[in-house]
Amino acid sequence: MSYGTAEHPRHLLVDGGPSESSKTLLSVLEKACVDGILKLEALVVTHYDLDHIQGVIELLEKLPPWLQIEDVWFNGYHHLGASDALGAKEGDALSALIRNLGLPWNKYFKKGGADNVGRAVMQNSDAVNLPGGLEIRVLSPDQSGLSALNRVWKNPAIPPPEPEDMPRDVLGRDDSWPPGEFSATRVHLFTSDRSVSNQSSIALHITFDSKHVLLAGDAFADVVTAGLQLNGPSVENFDLLKVSHHGSKGNTHMNLLALIGCKRFLISTNGKSHKHPDHELIERLVANGRSPEIIFNYDTGWSGKWKQRPAGWPFYSTHYPKHGDHFVEVLI
Template sequence: MNVYVTVYPAKNGDCFLISFSENEQIQKHLLIDCGYTDTVKAYLKNDLSKIGEEGGVLEKMILTHIDADHIQGAIRLLKENNVSKFIEIKEIWHNTFRHLSDKKQISLDKSQKRILDQLIRRGYPVRENEIKGEQEISAEQGTTVGALILQGKYSWNSDFEGNAISTDFHKKITIGENEELVLLSPNKRKLEQLKSFWRDELYRYGVSYDGGNSELYDDAFEMFMSWEKDTSIKQSVKISAEKETFQDLLQKPFKEDTTVTNGSSIAFILKIQEKNLLFLADAHPDLIVQSLKEYKKDGIIKFDLIKVSHHGSFNNISKDLLELVDSPKYLISTNGGRHNHPDKETIAHIINRQTNFHREIYFNYITDNSKYFDRADWKKKYNYSIHYLNQAPYNLSL
């Protein structure tokens, strides 16, 4: 069984197409996140159209969490696919407000509708150094990912009987005879934190939420949650690059990410025959550690590939997590355009551990921090190498 991971140029975001093949003939495909609008325009749509023309389908389209750098491109993709149907999507995983709320439909008064409509019209945030025109943000009711899924009548979270994607509902989902997804995140606790944050923010805007659901809530929730601030805290002690040592990086204390949107990330193990791939989205390490310990009671879990959480943020990795997992291949997706990811501390902790195999660190962009570790003495001492997936076809073969 051959496995190919296409790592698209998604700026500071994520967009991966996983393809399984036997005897050089592609059989199945999974899409994880869609990056930004231009990710879809320049790269993803062309590949999906070709798959569709050849009779292929997407087994799953997994949108890991509500953040513009992961799902904004899905708006462009679904809008166009709803019109031209260039690719069949058998199942979409996407948690939005309807999966966190009561099933009953409710009516909203004029004041509530006006406030929710204002939240929707603000659209997705435009990040620093990004061009608003490239993003083609739709900021009106009915143009969110959730609304477009409904419009296209896709199978939505049906693996979880229409409920939220959650480890408390299902832990394993079968794709085929020899393929399955083992869900690691989110759980009910993380999703409740997301819901509580939304309820508190509604109250701050003058909307009292007491249960129930509506499509207007869905749209406002998706747009608003994409604005949640990144509370990652960098170390206050600054060390100049000239004086910074490898040991300095290892000694900096870990402070876990607390953003509720990242905590709601869909993270999983993808098992394809004898291959095991770990995709961590932007998940919190505390829940990943808990789930991995349930998955395997003791010993290090060796994966064929680990997609590092949150673009290599040090707030999404921990000593406990690194004591549980390892791989000859690590993947970090970012152009460094937001928060200067990946953090040097993350890479240092990954390569510092003793191993009897060679580690390959893959980046889809050349960044200052990827170049920082491209040192012959360190690569020899810590037994690793630096690789880039920044040119077509952007493929990593397993």
């Protein structure tokens, strides 16, 4: 994400995708260099799922000399305990890289006094102000999300297991094409995601020049909603929502959509593993006469099917990467 002015652009990177996206990530970053240097005001890693963290790990393993990182926002294994104390044998891969490279870590969330170790990045009513006028409010995770992850993440080198009682279709695997008839009633039915990893995901409300963006990571809808309400009067209309959990129906509900009043939605997925985005999620986005623009970062596979509006469904428009591009550029 870039902000600022044409003469002095500034940059924020949120997640790095899976391993296969690392070459594209590196190419995009290198093209943004000015005078041979690219400075990231913050590198945000929303949570420890491999499809969010692998690209970052590969980037830091061979950190380009032209890349400067002012702060890393990441809740490592040691941030999960109530004491938030550093473990002597911190072992997860990203934490080890951050330490070995000597990168600032959660510096905007420092403890008081002489202790320079950053606290967990978590839901708070205080804004973080980055250089150049970017304001960020952390909406997720809350303390219960970090505590839940702490209870199940026993080995810092291995991601925590998923619950064994997850519904069969929680990730949309039973969806088929074309979708069934649109239902204005079904959009209000909602069963929440129960992944402990996603419950700990960072979600951010970003404001610059009176524009508002919600980057939801893989966060829970109820937690994001509570985070917005914690931060006082709601923004009348958000300019963009990066939809949580790649368009899973278990992470975005109608109450959240009503609260943010957004009509532009970004969905990041190729749909290969779980047939994201789920039909029911798209159904919610297009409900209530919203006539939204839905932006996808892949134009093939499951995402590409939404180019053609299903018969009888409300109007929406789609936006995909330009031919030959491996990413989509969105101007807010």
